[in-house]
Amino acid sequence: MLQTLVSLGIASTVDVPLTIAATETALTELNDIFDKYAFKFRAFVLTAKVSDDTSSSNDKSRPRNSDGLEIDSNITLTAVTDELAASLELYPKLRFKYLEQEAKLLYLRDVFDIENMQMGDIEAEEKYLKEYKTELRELKDEIRVLLEEIEGAVQRVTKGWEENQKNLSELEKLPQDLSELDRAIKEEITRFEGDDETMHLPLNDTEALIRNLELEKSALGIEIRHLDNNVILGGKQQMEKLGRELEPMVMDYAELVGVVKQEKELREQVREKGQEDRNVEGRWNKAVIEGMKQMFDMVA
Known part of the structure; x- marks a missing residue:
């Protein structure tokens, strides 16, 4: 399943206003996207591994991961490979967006010359x-x-x-x-x-x-x-x-x-x-x- 920047919410950070508050918000959103996507990718890898291990087994019960959660047995190694390819394509874009927001934040803090500026300030x-x-x-x-x-x-x-x-x-x-x-x-x-x-x-x-x-x-x-x-x-x-x-x-x-x-x-x-x-x-x-x-x- 291929993901896009729009579906991941990355496109919303393109026109971020050049303020410290907006930049910090954009960085928080990007961090959330990283966390969600990393968790999703690990889940796919684990699912593919369990699916591959149980494909020759006669046990008809639903596979479970180490936490005891059920995993979709229809996910195959091919699907995970496609998802990995999409991840490799999107990861540089995510990293670029993150670095871009970090640069904006450093620029704004340097312009204001104020340490630890808060939203209320x-x-x-x-x-x-x-x-x-x-x-x-x-x-x-x-x-x-x-x-x-x-x-x-x-x-x-x-x-x-x-x-x-x-x-x-x-x-x-x-x-x-x-x-x-x-x-x-x-x-x-x-x-x-x-x-x-x-x-x-x-x-x-x-x-x-x-x-x-x-x-x-x-x-x-x-x-x-x-x-x-x-x-x-x-x-x-x-x-x-x-x-x-x-x-x-x-x-x-x-x-x-x-x-x-x-x-x-x-x-x-x-x-x-x-x-x-x-x-x-x-x-x-x-x-x-x-x-x-x-x-x-x-x-x-």
């Missing part, structure tokens, strides 16, 4: 990892929200800065316009003071032109003072307001950076025990912190 560690990952995801969400708020504040600051720069550019042009107007007035006065009578205007027209130029000059002066008092002052006030809005965000950022730093130290302690599955999250935290620092450097 593994479950507690897995529970801690689950809670740690949940807390880490919550921190990621908080950092994401804070980043969005900071980006919004940076956009508002940038917009206010651009408006102030535009107003400053207009203010820088006003003295030049005023200087050109003053020069034009002086040129007109110089022309009127010349000896060419054809260039002279009537007195009333000249006085009216002077009054208009002085009014325009006064209007430009008022506009300049208005821009000095309102535009520049308003821009400074807006910048101070935006700065006050950023202060709590900076404090929240510093607090989150402290929390992430603490979590990073915990992750370093766990990584010393061999748990490399947290490396990705640690690198992510580091990248987030560096990105936020660069963003604040740009704002500053």
